[in-house]
Amino acid sequence: MANSLKKYREKRDFKKTGEPHGDAKKKSKKRFSIQKHDASNLHYDFRLEYEGVLKSWAIPKGPSTDPADKRLAIQTEDHPVDYIDFEGTIPEGEYGAGKVMVWDRGTYENITEKDGELRGIGESLDAGHLLINLNGEKLKGGYAFNRMEGEKWLMVKMDDAESDARRNPVSTEPESVKSGKKIKDIE
Ligand code: MN
Numbered sequence: 717m718a719n720s721l722k723k724y725r726e727k728r729d730f731k732k733t734g735e736p737h738g739d740a741k742k743k744s745k746k747r748f749s750i751q752k753h754d755a756s757n758l759h760y761d762f763r764l765e766y767e768g769v770l771k772s773w774a775i776p777k778g779p780s781t782d783p784a785d786k787r788l789a790i791q792t793e794d795h796p797v798d799y800i801d802f803e804g805t806i807p808e809g810e811y812g813a814g815k816v817m818v819w820d821r822g823t824y825e826n827i828t829e830k831d832g833e834l835r836g837i838g839e840s841l842d843a844g845h846l847l848i849n850l851n852g853e854k855l856k857g858g859y860a861f862n863r864m865e866g867e868k869w870l871m872v873k874m875d876d877a878e879s880d881a882r883r884n885p886v887s888t889e890p891e892s893v894k895s896g897k898k899i900k901d902i903e
Pocket of ligand 1: 753755759761774812
């Protein structure tokens, strides 16, 4: 775990930013969160709790509930588990400067199969193909993550009872699930 967070810590000055250093103990239940991050380019950070860290992707357009949408998801460095509900402002001049808000959070389940058997998350990530079932406050149901090349993945809603081509929660449900605030009101 410590090694996996090296890059994350090197990029930050913890005397200046309120972001967590990453010392909290991991919990057994697998959680996910999606943070709206108004940095130089507005994006949504998708984070999956796995083996004591948060596997992370930056999604420029945010997630969709429409299976026809393919959303670019750029894999970024692992983050510490206590980042999962971080909300606040990263100071000017610091890495990722700007406001961060918890747009969605909940639990997830790995549903990736290979040859009819459940395949582990680590193996699935290595293979560049991961299917998960989300139970968030906003997002629910299956999502597929498929690697195209390098750090570039596509996040696509799976066609199931929770898919909805008309919902568009990124624009119609902008509030934080933690504070109820919109991103402009985050301190
Ligand atoms: Mn970010």
